[in-house]
Amino acid sequence: MTEMNRIFVFDTTLRDGEQSPGVNLNVEGKIEIATQLAKLRVDVIEAGFPVASPGDFAAVKAVASQVEGPVIAALARATEKDIDRAWEALKYARKPRIHTFIATSPVHMRCKLRKSPDEVLSMGVEAVRYARSLANDVEFSAEDAARSDRGFLCEVFAAAIEAGATVINIPDTVGYSTPREFADLVSYVRAHTAGIHKAIISVHCHDDLGLAVANSLAAVTAGATQVECTINGLGERAGNAALEEIVMALKTRQDYFGVSLDVDTKHIYRTSRLVSTLTGVFVQPNKAVVGDNAFAHESGIHQDGILKERTTYEIMAPESIGLPESRLVLGKHSGRHAFNERLKALGYSLSQEEMERAFNRFTDLADKKKQVSDKDIEAIIEDELVATPAFFELQYVHVISGNHAVPTATVRVKNGDTIVEEAACGDGPVDAVYKAIDAATGIQTHLVSYSLNAVTGGKDALGEATVRVKDNGNMCVGRGTSTDVIEASAKAYVQAVNKVVHSRRVFSMGLQNNTTARADEPIEKAEGK
Ligand code: KIV
Ligand code: ZN
Numbered sequence: 001m002t003e004m005n006r007i008f009v010f011d012t013t014l015r016d017g018e019q020s021p022g023v024n025l026n027v028e029g030k031i032e033i034a035t036q037l038a039k040l041r042v043d044v045i046e047a048g049f050p051v052a053s054p055g056d057f058a059a060v061k062a063v064a065s066q067v068e069g070p071v072i073a074a075l076a077r078a079t080e081k082d083i084d085r086a087w088e089a090l091k092y093a094r095k096p097r098i099h100t101f102i103a104t105s106p107v108h109m110r111c112k113l114r115k116s117p118d119e120v121l122s123m124g125v126e127a128v129r130y131a132r133s134l135a136n137d138v139e140f141s142a143e144d145a146a147r148s149d150r151g152f153l154c155e156v157f158a159a160a161i162e163a164g165a166t167v168i169n170i171p172d173t174v175g176y177s178t179p180r181e182f183a184d185l186v187s188y189v190r191a192h193t194a195g196i197h198k199a200i201i202s203v204h205c206h207d208d209l210g211l212a213v214a215n216s217l218a219a220v221t222a223g224a225t226q227v228e229c230t231i232n233g234l235g236e237r238a239g240n241a242a243l244e245e246i247v248m249a250l251k252t253r254q255d256y257f258g259v260s261l262d263v264d265t266k267h268i269y270r271t272s273r274l275v276s277t278l279t280g281v282f283v284q285p286n287k288a289v290v291g292d293n294a295f296a297h298e299s300g301i302h303q304d305g306i307l308k309e310r311t312t313y314e315i316m317a318p319e320s321i322g323l324p325e326s327r328l329v330l331g332k333h334s335g336r337h338a339f340n341e342r343l344k345a346l347g348y349s350l351s352q353e354e355m356e357r358a359f360n361r362f363t364d365l366a367d368k369k370k371q372v373s374d375k376d377i378e379a380i381i382e383d384e385l386v387a388t389p390a391f392f393e394l395q396y397v398h399v400i401s402g403n404h405a406v407p408t409a410t411v412r413v414k415n416g417d418t419i420v421e422e423a424a425c426g427d428g429p430v431d432a433v434y435k436a437i438d439a440a441t442g443i444q445t446h447l448v449s450y451s452l453n454a455v456t457g458g459k460d461a462l463g464e465a466t467v468r469v470k471d472n473g474n475m476c477v478g479r480g481t482s483t484d485v486i487e488a489s490a491k492a493y494v495q496a497v498n499k500v501v502h503s504r505r506v507f508s509m510g511l512q513n514n515t516t517a518r519a520d521e522p523i524e525k526a527e528g529k
Contacts, residue, residue, distance in 0.1 A: 010044040017234035024475040064093035073097040078127035101141035132164035139167035146172035158194040175208025179218035186222035202226035212241035268321040280477035332366035401429040445469040465492040
């Protein structure tokens with residue numbers, strides 16, 4: 001395999017993915033995801049859009065200084081102010097990349113930017129030149145490239161390369177293109193852009209028509225060597241191209257694509273779970289590669305085939321994405337050793353203290369459930385170990401409810417050395433618990449969504465509650481698991497409240513919201529002109 005055939009995987013979960021409605025990751029969550037992405041060995045992590053808010057700035061800076069391995073990129077519109085802010089956050093990275101962009105489609109130039117094509121071209125060039133005066137690695141994106149005039153697009157790319165762009169990116173910003181058409185666009189850019197051999201050709205596809213992965217793969221067949229994508233396909237509107245699907249397609253069909261990747265696919269499943277847990281965005285069961293049913297065989301004919309020869313109905317091994325086939329069932333007689341071995345097989349590497357906490361949770365669960373499955377273990381580990389600032393700790397929850405009773409809850413919450421007990425009535429038991437927690441913590445938030453899932457089948461299944469609360473426009477997600485669904489709901493809410501307190505503190509330290517801009521916002525508006 002020659003270096004010509006190497007595909008670079010650019011993950012933008014922390015930037016474009018975080019632009020999903022209702023998703024808001026704090027700095028700790030972003031570091032956790034970036035660390036996991038480094039284990040997955042993606043080539044580039046786009047850590048955020050530093051000018052968007054001081055919180056985004058802090059996250060990019062933290063990822064740049066703490067996460068090693070991949071290139072760390074930050075987004076900037078084509079202005080000196082954005083580029084300065086991106087560089088300020090990025091300069092701590094071992095391998096920093098400034099990613100600057102400007103829209104090139106007629107509708108974006110005319111209606112959003114209110115600039116002529118000539119003005120757009122010179123802004124793009126100036127931005128790249130300025131970014132190159134700060135960083136050696138500069139990516140230039142022509143936003144809405146798929147709906148741009150091809151001749152103009154190539155002119156802009158050629159000028160950007162001349163000004164020093166090391167990567168030129170062709171986004172299908174609105175998910176409008178189709179595979180053959182998009183491959184054709186990539187071929188056109190390769191054939192008609194002066195100096196194109198000096199830059200990496202990247203693609204960035206959105207999923208509005210469900211074609212983001214297909215378009216990205218088609219682009220690879222046409223010579224693109226960087227694909228931009230997100231874990232679980234998270235992203236603006238219908239999302240971005242899903243990393244796990246692109247990677248597994250390129251690996252599984254290497255015979256067809258003939259390309260190589262550096263990604264360690266064994267970390268795909270864990271990364272998907274982590275992103276889902278921290279964002280509160282569920283993965284649909286039939287989702288390719290990482291959905292719960294992706295490797296499940298229900299029909300008798302299929303099961304028979306699988307038992308005779310796995311490849312009859314399995315084109316990828318579950319182990320290849322880090323889903324070990326569990327032959328060991330854990331229960332209350334399983335000791336520390338068996339539990340630790342299981343954790344290792346599931347891909348966790350925990351500190352001694354974390355292992356101890358996890359083992360205590362496991363024995364607790366094994367007392368209530370006969371058999372503890374891998375899914376149960378994952379749920380309790382994620383519950384225990386996902387970094388959440390713990391200002392409040394739920395010590396006790398008691399509920400009276402029934403079809404003829406007024407739902408009433410009593411909770412005891414610890415905050416440092418202070419213990420507060422409160423009771424409240426509600427429309428239902430969960431509502432009563434949440435009102436009691438509000439009273440005990442003194443934190444009022446707006447509950448945006450609440451959901452409850454069973455982690456496994458069976459009456460003794462662990463319940464997993466996920467809540468989203470909004471505080472001053474800031475969305476915080478909490479998750480809790482227990483065999484008691486009321487306890488799971490209470491834990492999830494307390495975790496969300498802890499995140500609210502944390503983000504209020506960050507805000508009051510001056511790290512939040514004095515400027516906010518989204519990547520697709522007109523420059524004039526974001527700059528208050
Ligand atoms: O979708 C898009 O065009 C983008 C650019 C900023 C690359 O996200
Ligand atoms: Zn995008």
